Amino acid sequence: MVKYTQTLDLTFSALSDPTRREILEQLSDGTTRVTDLAAPHRMSLPAVSKHLKVLETAGLITRTRVGREHRIQVDPTPILKARDWISMHAQVWQHQFDKLDSYLEQAQKDLAGAKKNGESNEQQG
Amino acid sequence: MVKYTQTLDLTFSALSDPTRREILEQLSDGTTRVTDLAAPHRMSLPAVSKHLKVLETAGLITRTRVGREHRIQVDPTPILKARDWISMHAQVWQHQFDKLDSYLEQAQKDLAGAKKNGESNEQQG
DNA sequence: TGTATATTTAACCAGATGGTTAAATATACT
DNA sequence: AGTATATTTAACCATCTGGTTAAATATACA
Numbered sequence: 001m002v003k004y005t006q007t008l009d010l011t012f013s014a015l016s017d018p019t020r021r022e023i024l025e026q027l028s029d030g031t032t033r034v035t036d037l038a039a040p041h042r043m044s045l046p047a048v049s050k051h052l053k054v055l056e057t058a059g060l061i062t063r064t065r066v067g068r069e070h071r072i073q074v075d076p077t078p079i080l081k082a083r084d085w086i087s088m089h090a091q092v093w094q095h096q097f098d099k100l101d102s103y104l105e106q107a108q109k110d111l112a113g114a115k116k117n118g119e120s121n122e123q124q125g
Numbered sequence: 126m127v128k129y130t131q132t133l134d135l136t137f138s139a140l141s142d143p144t145r146r147e148i149l150e151q152l153s154d155g156t157t158r159v160t161d162l163a164a165p166h167r168m169s170l171p172a173v174s175k176h177l178k179v180l181e182t183a184g185l186i187t188r189t190r191v192g193r194e195h196r197i198q199v200d201p202t203p204i205l206k207a208r209d210w211i212s213m214h215a216q217v218w219q220h221q222f223d224k225l226d227s228y229l230e231q232a233q234k235d236l237a238g239a240k241k242n243g244e245s246n247e248q249q250g
Numbered sequence: 251t252g253t254a255t256a257t258t259t260a261a262c263c264a265g266a267t268g269g270t271t272a273a274a275t276a277t278a279c280t
Numbered sequence: 281a282g283t284a285t286a287t288t289t290a291a292c293c294a295t296c297t298g299g300t301t302a303a304a305t306a307t308a309c310a
Binding site for chain 1: 298
């Protein structure tokens with residue numbers, strides 16, 4: 001369970017940087033070489049190399065050496081676990097959120113009624 | 126589109142901390158007061174207060190003042206956008222990943238065949 | 251062997267992050 | 281008015297993050 005949490009930490013953290021998300025999108029397009037991945041980004045190659053290391057440490061990509069080139073591939077497993085974590089809670093959150101909506105509506109009505117009747121803002125008993 | 130990226134940055138970043146994810150889970154359980162949210166965490170109240178601020182800035186929670194208490198509520202909207210971003214790419218990633226699998230299998234077979242035939246490890250080109 | 255290419259590592263830096271304690275603010279209670 | 285409770289803000293600190301440039305490493309090519 002420590003592991004699970006650490007995985008989510010690393011995954012969400014890796015996904016929090018726009019450059020890294022773009023890299024993951026480039027990988028969708030079939031780009032694999034580090035130099036090619038780096039090309040569109042307005043930063044140095046070492047900077048991109050660092051981003052790749054972050055993605056690799058988080059397990060979001062794997063690397064295969066072919067001669068002097070490194071071929072980068074996505075491993076979607078941890079990202080899907082992150083999505084699962086969201087999905088696991090989304091329904092309850094949505095429910096809570098809807099409850100809040102209706103609560104606020106009701107509070108609005110209560111307030112209007114209270115004002116009309118000259119009641120205080122305090123709850124009774 | 127800048128906005129969209131910033132939202133994802135803030136959302137994934139907010140989700141990358143285990144304390145903040147636990148807070149979101151506590152909110153599922155109906156906990157709302159700051160003090161109650163802070164109780165299970167082995168850190169000071171100001172530390173939790175900071176985490177709440179991060180969640181609030183990212184738009185993951187909203188806050189309603191009731192007297193001296195702050196009632197915290199989840200807003201699932203940005204989290205669902207983060208999930209959407211993952212979902213939008215998951216299928217292609219999965220496909221790429223499966224392709225890699227079959228590539229590696231094939232390479233494994235090629236290698237085995239090459240060894241049997243006394244071929245070198247170099248590509249013949 | 252010498253040179254070019256692909257990529258990482260090292261050293262450095264500014265700013266962000268996540269924690270602390272002490273103090274401030276706002277509200278409630280008697 | 282005075283005290284207690286709920287919460288944030290301020291000031292501080294160590295560590296992490298994301299970038300830089302220069303150098304190192306590994307492979308390819310002639």
